Amino acid sequence: MIEIKNLRKAFGNQVVLNNLDLKIEAGKITVILGKSGQGKSVLIKSIIGTLKPDSGKIMFDNKNLLDMKLPEFNKIRMKFGVLFQEAALFDSMNVFENVAFPVVEHKLINKKNIKDEVRRVLDLVELGDVEEKYPSELSGGMKKRVGLARAIITKPQIIFFDEPTTGLDPIVSYSIAKLIKDMKAKLNTTCLVITHDLDVANLIADFIGFLDGGKIIEFDEKENFFRSNSPIVREFLDAFKGG
């Protein structure tokens, strides 16, 4: 679905992505693990176009996103959904307005169908009667669900999750991770998920990649990944187990 080749991004002298390669398989959940500050968010931002990489290729539908002019990129960008760490809801809008925002902004659906569509995605994220509530009235887990509803209302082909469970207690984290997995099963959406949380990775991943020193140093199906012999990966896995 997406193939990244030789991606490089530096900030001044600091090389964050150092000729990184990664394949994101269609219809699968790919999880990227890595220590703090290794460039996981920079990777997502490079793909969705909020950061401009220095060089390399990001191939989508056999086209390099990095070669595209803005109007062409914006059309492709509509096929991407994004859920950021803080869910990034608009505080001055209620849940209905937040969720409807992308389809209203881009005039994607008929006005009279918007209500039904908002209800459809709120049902998918298992949120009841919350349309009238404002973000300040929601718990952290509910905000993530609203953010996810907003990410899927445009029927994206691929969704990017940047730390979807950070800041949530373990039970709510589990419910969000399960929701991502169930949603992927229902909609067959390709997902790229960045997380620190090994339990989340274990629950949802088809593939796991490990980002370190600007490169994906290990990439495999989940079961094989957990048997990795790479010392850096082992150190990370063992630290999580506490042993």
Ligand SMILES: Nc1ncnc2c1ncn2[C@@H]1O[C@H](COP(=O)(O)OP(=O)(O)OP(=O)(O)O)[C@@H](O)[C@H]1O
């Ligand atoms: N816009 C920017 N300008 C300068 N440096 C940046 C910028 N964005 C990120 N960086 C640097 O790039 C490095 C990687 O940041 P990034 O946020 O991608 O890490 P991460 O792996 O997602 O970390 P975490 O798991 O803690 O969120 C950091 O050293 C960060 O300071």
